[in-house]
Amino acid sequence: MTVEDLRTGPWSAEPWSFPTSGESRFTWEYDVERQRLLNLYQKGKDKQWDAQSRIDWDLPLDEDNPLGMPVEIVPIVGIPEFEKRLSEPGELTRVRRALQCMQISQFLHGEQGAMITAARIVESVPDIDSKFYAATQTMDEARHCETFDKLLRDKMGMEPLPITRPLAELLQQTLTDSRWDMPYLGMQVLIEGLALAAFGGLRDHSTDPLVRQVVAYVMQDEARHVAFGRMALKDAYADLTTAERDEREEFVVEACYLMRDRFRSVEVWEELGYDVQQVLDLTERAAAVKLFRNRLFTRIVPCIKDIGLWGDRVKAAYADMGVLDFAAANLDGLMADDERTADDLDAARFDARQREVEDTIALGAG
Ligand SMILES: [Fe+2]
Numbered sequence: 529m530t531v532e533d534l535r536t537g538p539w540s541a542e543p544w545s546f547p548t549s550g551e552s553r554f555t556w557e558y559d560v561e562r563q564r565l566l567n568l569y570q571k572g573k574d575k576q577w578d579a580q581s582r583i584d585w586d587l588p589l590d591e592d593n594p595l596g597m598p599v600e601i602v603p604i605v606g607i608p609e610f611e612k613r614l615s616e617p618g619e620l621t622r623v624r625r626a627l628q629c630m631q632i633s634q635f636l637h638g639e640q641g642a643m644i645t646a647a648r649i650v651e652s653v654p655d656i657d658s659k660f661y662a663a664t665q666t667m668d669e670a671r672h673c674e675t676f677d678k679l680l681r682d683k684m685g686m687e688p689l690p691i692t693r694p695l696a697e698l699l700q701q702t703l704t705d706s707r708w709d710m711p712y713l714g715m716q717v718l719i720e721g722l723a724l725a726a727f728g729g730l731r732d733h734s735t736d737p738l739v740r741q742v743v744a745y746v747m748q749d750e751a752r753h754v755a756f757g758r759m760a761l762k763d764a765y766a767d768l769t770t771a772e773r774d775e776r777e778e779f780v781v782e783a784c785y786l787m788r789d790r791f792r793s794v795e796v797w798e799e800l801g802y803d804v805q806q807v808l809d810l811t812e813r814a815a816a817v818k819l820f821r822n823r824l825f826t827r828i829v830p831c832i833k834d835i836g837l838w839g840d841r842v843k844a845a846y847a848d849m850g851v852l853d854f855a856a857a858n859l860d861g862l863m864a865d866d867e868r869t870a871d872d873l874d875a876a877r878f879d880a881r882q883r884e885v886e887d888t889i890a891l892g893a894g
């Protein structure tokens with residue numbers, strides 16, 4: 529992969545718009561049959577939260593490393609060719625802050641894309657139960673947008689960087705297709721799978737309590753979104769013709785390679801004045817890059833198998849990427865885990881607040 533292949537240019541900072549095709553669908557069948565989807569809708573309503581009050585926004589962030597991530601996550605760390613430059617005063621901080629700003633900016637734009645896609649699903653999906661669920665998801669994604677914006681601008685003190693070309697392309701492809709299932713496949717399965725992997729990296733490795741709250745709570749919602757895409761598509765894909773199945777499998781394979789190979793923060797290295805080709809070549813096998821790529825597929829592969837897009841082309845692509853084994857992963861278990869992590873965090877914070885109150889009372893009594 530060369531820099532030219534990856535050059536994403538600045539995507540325009542102007543407001544972005546493009547025409548879409550497809551239909552707005554009404555249904556007069558209010559009789560909902562799919563209890564599982566209704567359960568998910570109920571859960572979506574029960575688990576609504578307010579980003580302003582659930583998160584401890586007063587917690588300060590480390591200015592040099594706002595996301596509280598271990599140094600090994602910077603892909604050029606530990607590579608001899610970059611050692612000298614990285615040892616210059618302030619250089620590691622400069623690199624870290626730029627990479628972290630890039631990451632949260634893409635989360636922010638991705639969340640806006642998710643909000644727009646969920647609204648589109650409300651409009652185009654044929655069944656009322658799916659419309660109900662997607663309506664709750666639209667609200668979830670608005671909250672995620674609000675949350676990452678607050679994290680980036682208020683807490684990290686940074687302005688969002690433009691959306692990268694690969695992410696913009698994936699979003700546009702997902703939204704312009706006239707077939708109603710494509711926003712599900714592109715957003716609910718692929719982009720959400722990618723997001724869960726990236727959020728999981730932060731949740732499990734960040735030492736910063738505020739950042740961990742943000743991603744744990746967002747992930748609790750995202751796990752539901754993936755479950756929704758999975759249920760709806762599994763039903764719909766049972767009746768596909770061979771030709772229809774082939775088209776979707778081709779889209780999945782292309783999108784997976786795109787996500788694996790092209791999300792490399794090229795703009796950041798360029799902006800920082802590094803030799804981008806050298807960075808790409810030397811970090812190709814870096815532990816941080818490997819870790820991200822592996823994580824990326826933990827949610828996507830089992831889901832693709834589950835919804836039945838499991839033909840030879842897809843299996844061959846995953847074998848080529850070395851991720852075929854993830855097909856056996858337990859998606860329900862992973863989702864339950866995401867839920868539990870967020871709830872545990874709530875419980876721990878509640879206990880800490882209780883203790884604080886008791887200490888204050890004790891102090892007053894003393
Ligand atoms: Fe989201």
Ligand SMILES: [Fe+2]
Pocket residue numbers: 642669720749750753
């Ligand atoms: Fe989502």
